[in-house]
Amino acid sequence: xxxxxxxxxxxxxxxxxxxxxxxxxxxxxxxxxxxxxxxxxxxxxxxxxxxxxxxxxxxxxxxxxxxxxxxxxxxxxxxxxxxxxxxxxxxxxxxxxxxxxxxxxxxxxxxxxxxxxxxxxxxxxxxxxxxxxxxxxxxxxxxxxxxxxxxxxxxxxxxxxxxxxxxxxxxxxxxxxxxxxxxxxxxxxxxxxxxxxxxxxxxxxxxxxxxxxxxxxxxxxxxxxxxxxxxxxxxxxxxxxxxxxxxxxxxxxxxxxxxxxxxxxxxxxxxxxxxxxxxxxxxxxxxxxxxxxxxxxxxxxxxxxxxxxxxxxxxxxxxxxxxxxxxxxxxxxxxxxxxxxxxxxxxxxxxxxxxxxxxxxxxxxxxxxxxxxxxxxxxxxxxxxxxxxxxxxxxxxxxxxxxxxxxxxxxxxxxxxxxxxxxxxxxxxxxxxxxxxxxxxxxxxxxxxxxxxxxxxxxxxxxxxxxxxxxxxxxxxxxxxxxxxxxxxxxxxxxxxxxxxxxx
Amino acid sequence: xxxxxxxxxxxxxxxxxxxxxxxxxxxxxxxxxxxxxxxxxxxxxxxxxxxxxxxxxxxxxxxxxxxxxxxxxxxxxxxxxxxxxxxxxxxxxxxxxxxxxxxxxxxxxxxxxxxxxxxxxxxxxxxxxxxxxxxxxxxxxxxxxxxxxxxxxxxxxxxxxxxxxxxxxxxxxxxxxxxxxxxxxxxxxxxxxxxxxxxxxxxxxxxxxxxxxxxxxxxxxxxxxxxxxxxxxxxxxxxxxxxxxxxxxxxxxxxxxxxxxxxxxxxxxxxxxxxxxxxxxxxxxxxxxxxxxxxxxxxxxxxxxxxxxxxxxxxxxxxxxxxxxxxxxxx
Numbered sequence: 001x002x003x004x005x006x007x008x009x010x011x012x013x014x015x016x017x018x019x020x021x022x023x024x025x026x027x028x029x030x031x032x033x034x035x036x037x038x039x040x041x042x043x044x045x046x047x048x049x050x051x052x053x054x055x056x057x058x059x060x061x062x063x064x065x066x067x068x069x070x071x072x073x074x075x076x077x078x079x080x081x082x083x084x085x086x087x088x089x090x091x092x093x094x095x096x097x098x099x100x101x102x103x104x105x106x107x108x109x110x111x112x113x114x115x116x117x118x119x120x121x122x123x124x125x126x127x128x129x130x131x132x133x134x135x136x137x138x139x140x141x142x143x144x145x146x147x148x149x150x151x152x153x154x155x156x157x158x159x160x161x162x163x164x165x166x167x168x169x170x171x172x173x174x175x176x177x178x179x180x181x182x183x184x185x186x187x188x189x190x191x192x193x194x195x196x197x198x199x200x201x202x203x204x205x206x207x208x209x210x211x212x213x214x215x216x217x218x219x220x221x222x223x224x225x226x227x228x229x230x231x232x233x234x235x236x237x238x239x240x241x242x243x244x245x246x247x248x249x250x251x252x253x254x255x256x257x258x259x260x261x262x263x264x265x266x267x268x269x270x271x272x273x274x275x276x277x278x279x280x281x282x283x284x285x286x287x288x289x290x291x292x293x294x295x296x297x298x299x300x301x302x303x304x305x306x307x308x309x310x311x312x313x314x315x316x317x318x319x320x321x322x323x324x325x326x327x328x329x330x331x332x333x334x335x336x337x338x339x340x341x342x343x344x345x346x347x348x349x350x351x352x353x354x355x356x357x358x359x360x361x362x363x364x365x366x367x368x369x370x371x372x373x374x375x376x377x378x379x380x381x382x383x384x385x386x387x388x389x390x391x392x393x394x395x396x397x398x399x400x401x402x403x404x405x406x407x408x409x410x411x412x413x414x415x416x417x418x419x420x421x422x423x424x425x426x427x428x429x430x431x432x433x434x435x436x437x438x439x440x441x442x443x444x445x446x447x448x449x450x451x452x453x454x455x456x457x458x459x460x461x462x463x464x465x466x467x468x469x470x471x472x473x474x475x476x477x478x479x480x481x482x483x484x485x486x487x488x489x490x491x492x493x494x495x496x497x498x499x500x501x502x503x504x
Numbered sequence: 505x506x507x508x509x510x511x512x513x514x515x516x517x518x519x520x521x522x523x524x525x526x527x528x529x530x531x532x533x534x535x536x537x538x539x540x541x542x543x544x545x546x547x548x549x550x551x552x553x554x555x556x557x558x559x560x561x562x563x564x565x566x567x568x569x570x571x572x573x574x575x576x577x578x579x580x581x582x583x584x585x586x587x588x589x590x591x592x593x594x595x596x597x598x599x600x601x602x603x604x605x606x607x608x609x610x611x612x613x614x615x616x617x618x619x620x621x622x623x624x625x626x627x628x629x630x631x632x633x634x635x636x637x638x639x640x641x642x643x644x645x646x647x648x649x650x651x652x653x654x655x656x657x658x659x660x661x662x663x664x665x666x667x668x669x670x671x672x673x674x675x676x677x678x679x680x681x682x683x684x685x686x687x688x689x690x691x692x693x694x695x696x697x698x699x700x701x702x703x704x705x706x707x708x709x710x711x712x713x714x715x716x717x718x719x720x721x722x723x724x725x726x727x728x729x730x731x732x733x734x735x736x737x738x739x740x741x742x743x744x745x746x747x748x749x750x751x752x753x754x755x756x757x758x759x760x761x762x763x764x765x766x767x768x769x770x771x772x773x774x775x776x777x778x779x780x781x782x783x784x785x786x787x788x789x790x791x792x793x794x795x796x797x798x799x800x801x802x803x804x805x806x807x808x809x810x811x812x813x814x815x816x817x818x819x820x821x822x823x824x825x826x827x828x829x830x831x832x833x834x835x
Contacts, residue, residue, distance in 0.1 A: 330722055347717070347719060362713065373706045373707060
């Protein structure tokens with residue numbers, strides 16, 4: 001039996017421009033235990049683990065390894081202590097066109113080959129097989145990583161960590177993309193590592209049942225501070241949720257009351273081609289704001305994109321005013337009266353190099369043409385000025401490049417372009433992400449105005465307080481499907497979070 | 505104090521760089537004109553100016569094709585082969601089959617659009633990088649043109665390779681297309697049409713938007729694939745038009761006759777990016793770029809720089825044009 005190791009982080013604080021991400025955080029993990037690290041979005045979990053992995057060098061505080069003070073400011077310093085972090089985006093750490101064996105041995109090949117230049121392929125495959133056998137992973141070492149499933153890629157990354165003497169292994173939301181059986185396989189591996197290999201495992205997850213199933217100890221973060229640290233048996237799911245949320249000092253937005261009409265938009269048993277949406281059904285009535293919530297990775301964005309034709313539909317039906325829609329591309333969706341304000345604003349919602357007016361008229365350019373498709377720029381600018389006024393977009397003129405506007409004003413442009421297009425159903429995907437309080441209020445007012453005009457609004461967000469403020473009805477998503485429907489008047493943050501985390 | 509003076513210096517410097525990248529091409533044209541005119545009296549004759557304009561006509565039209573492909577963030581390398589192919593087609597219609605001018609031109613242009621179909625299929629459907637896909641079609645259609653002509657040239661009165669005598673003639677009105685002022689007027693009309701199309705129509709706007717951010721364009725409801733396909737059809741059509749002008753100019757079909765136009769056309773299109781600060785591929789800028797390249801070539805030949813060394817200078821001009829385009833893109 002190898003000696004037990006103890007890793008302690010003491011008084012860790014870190015700031016990013018304008019944000020204090022962590023303040024005075026203490027975190028301890030020991031060999032042989034599986035330790036949960038939980039918190040709401042933005043609580044600082046990933047930041048803390050990045051510090052441990054040596055990704056930042058500007059933090060305050062100290063780190064002790066077996067009581068001895070150590071310096072971790074670079075990834076290789078963390079590796080030398082046997083600390084490995086497997087981040088959520090597994091693809092960024094793997095080289096797709098190399099084999100399983102090469103990917104597993106990558107760290108060794110990169111660091112342990114000083115002075116050597118020839119690769120001994122036999123050795124590489126043999127060592128890789130040994131590492132995998134040690135932990136019971138069954139994969140052909142000659143396979144290319146690009147042909148593996150997500151779960152298998154994670155296994156490869158874990159095996160890579162183990163190929164270089166690992167003492168501590170951090171898994172950042174590893175189960176989010178995994179199926180039930182894949183998750184069980186991962187848990188078996190984690191238990192084996194802790195019990196038989198004497199590894200200390202840090203497990204980050206939003207799924208409460210998983211945490212109670214596999215972890216012994218737990219640290220809960222809220223707004224960059226530790227609010228609980230101890231044995232998991234002292235907690236219940238309810239208590240954990242309360243600790244994670246704490247008391248919130250969120251501003252509330254009075255919701256405008258709009259008479260709600262008949263069902264205008266109906267989704268029946270919708271599934272996406274690659275299972276990114278599974279058997280989803282819901283309806284939206286005229287003047288109604290329907291909230292779609294769930295944790296990050298629950299499938300909200302995927303649902304929005306499927307409804308908009310950006311992802312291919314496998315089966316199911318979408319009806320607008322009782323007529324089935326044919327949605328095979330965003331182009332088709334727009335023509336049939338569906339609009340989407342996407343989550344990744346700068347990448348998907350606006351054209352930063354184009355002036356405001358070009359952005360605003362983009363989806364509805366047909367309204368501004370005369371003769372054989374000539375653009376009537378004068379009419380375009382006129383309407384653009386009107387929208388700039390209505391939405392209070394802060395810009396010197398309609399000719400300003402959108403790149404020079406603030407985040408909130410960019411978002412107003414991303415929304416404004418669909419007002420001119422005059423759709424029937426508006427889908428908003430995380431519209432308040434990275435937007436300041438003032439702009440948030442404007443966007444809420446705008447959404448209220450759409451409802452007043454009798455449009456159907458779908459509002460997808462993982463910010464539960466916002467959903468509670470603005471919606472009439474709420475659907476909760478978990479694992480790429482809708483698991484619960486609430487009337488907003490009957491919903492609470494605790495109830496929603498319970499279902500978001502897979503509670504039943 | 506020193507800090508502020510340094511920042512103002514930096515500002516001044518970037519101001520100068522800005523000014524040069526906007527107007528550098530046009531200034532260079534005038535400097536070259538002045539230099540050649542002073543050193544060589546024969547350069548400044550009116551007939552030499554016409555010669556220059558005539559010599560750039562074909563390059564310019566082919567370059568507008570590349571320009572359109574650049575608007576969607578693509579790149580059509582196959583334009584030279586399209587020109588070669590069209591020359592072979594139109595000449596064979598005259599010499600082998602004795603067709604009239606109008607049907608020969610129309611049918612040649614229509615058949616050359618096969619290249620666009622293949623390009624669009626490779627790029628839009630099979631997701632091959634534009635540059636690589638058109639590199640492939642460049643070779644394919646160079647070969648197709650050569651196979652069609654049986655690996656030889658076509659000219660009036662020359663028997664076909666299998667010995668069949670030919671009776672067709674090249675209509676004199678077709679040859680007019682290749683002579684000034686007509687060839688220059690055709691070029692100017694094409695540049696204006698492309699300019700109007702790109703700047704003042706819905707479709708031109710969409711092409712630029714697709715090139716600027718394909719995903720945002722798609723999520724705004726623009727049929728992105730349709731517009732990328734359109735861009736390649738237009739670039740092939742314009743290159744084919746260049747081929748028609750080339751056929752009319754030389755009056756025969758030679759092996760790989762269009763290949764030499766690729767490099768100067770690429771240079772013209774990229775020089776055109778920065779002209780007058782447009783910072784986008786554009787037709788007028790491309791014309792200015794072609795004038796610069798043509799001027800340089802004409803002047804250097806008159807200064808008795810040997811033809812085999814000209815490529816060094818043309819290559820350098822292309823490198824400078826690319827440097828200006830991409831250096832500015834970085835900040």
